[in-house]
Amino acid sequence: MNAFEIRGLTVQYQPGITPLKNLDLDVPNGQFLCVLGPSGQGKSTLLRCLAGLLVPTEGVIRAQGKPVEGPDASRGMVFQQDAIPGWLRVRDNVALGSRSTDEQVAHFIRAVGLEGREKDWPRQLSGGMRKRVAIAAVFANDPDILLMDEPFSSLDHLTRTGLHETVLQLWEETGKTIVFVTHDVDEAITLADRIVIVGRGGVRADVPVTFPRPRGENLRMDVDANLLRAALLESLK
Numbered sequence: 001m002n003a004f005e006i007r008g009l010t011v012q013y014q015p016g017i018t019p020l021k022n023l024d025l026d027v028p029n030g031q032f033l034c035v036l037g038p039s040g041q042g043k044s045t046l047l048r049c050l051a052g053l054l055v056p057t058e059g060v061i062r063a064q065g066k067p068v069e070g071p072d073a074s075r076g077m078v079f080q081q082d083a084i085p086g087w088l089r090v091r092d093n094v095a096l097g098s099r100s101t102d103e104q105v106a107h108f109i110r111a112v113g114l115e116g117r118e119k120d121w122p123r124q125l126s127g128g129m130r131k132r133v134a135i136a137a138v139f140a141n142d143p144d145i146l147l148m149d150e151p152f153s154s155l156d157h158l159t160r161t162g163l164h165e166t167v168l169q170l171w172e173e174t175g176k177t178i179v180f181v182t183h184d185v186d187e188a189i190t191l192a193d194r195i196v197i198v199g200r201g202g203v204r205a206d207v208p209v210t211f212p213r214p215r216g217e218n219l220r221m222d223v224d225a226n227l228l229r230a231a232l233l234e235s236l237k
């Protein structure tokens with residue numbers, strides 16, 4: 001079964017503003033899919049539809065075979081502007097609404113590198129650490145699918161690289177499906193099994209990414225990776 005089956009997805013906000021038009025896409029279970037696209041071409045709109053936060057004008061989305069009719073605990077979300085509750089300590093933030101046991105919560109806190117900070121308040125953490133709390137919390141909630149909308153775009157390069165490693169480790173460990181929106185070609189090449197470019201209403205390009213992991217710096221000098229980067233940048237124009 002596919003994590004998502006999207007058929008004829010159209011979103012018209014108002015006459016003349018139709019970021020998605022008749023878009024079709026299947027996302028297999030367990031895939032790490034990155035959605036790339038020029039600014040304003042409907043990436044966040046697509047993700048909001050997948051989350052069930054936005055009702056499409058036309059079309060159908062099925063998640064694990066069932067029509068998406070609203071938000072659901074089986075689909076976890078991490079957004080760029082994620083504000084974690086400031087009145088909950090790290091541990092309670094990660095456990096919030098969670099289906100995990102104490103032991104599992106402790107495991108996810110360790111996995112994101114926040115062991116020893118369980119009793120800290122969010123205001124005592126850096127922006128990157130707060131993002132780590134949000135990542136631990138979404139995995140602790142144990143959804144089938146994670147939807148991430150430019151979650152790391154406000155962070156500096158080093159912090160972002162560390163978070164990429166963490167998310168990839170957790171993804172490999174848990175086998176979740178991830179749909180990750182980014183406008184950053186290098187971020188997509190580092191993370192994805194597959195990259196789709198959304199533009200002019202539909203899927204403009206759909207490419208598998210098969211470089212062995214870990215990638216990141218290893219790919220800087222790789223000829224094939226540079227060819228892919230150039231091709232993606234060209235499609236984004």
Ligand SMILES: Nc1ncnc2c1ncn2[C@@H]1O[C@H](COP(=O)(O)OP(=O)(O)OP(=O)(O)O)[C@@H](O)[C@H]1O
Nearest residue numbers: 013017019037038039040041042043044045046183
């Ligand atoms: N609630 C809304 N009402 C009206 N128009 C909207 C609304 N949300 C988004 N839009 C418009 O729909 C288009 C697609 O927006 P969307 O946020 O999906 O693009 P994006 O690809 O995620 O862009 P970015 O990379 O800049 O975040 C844009 O023209 C945007 O102005």
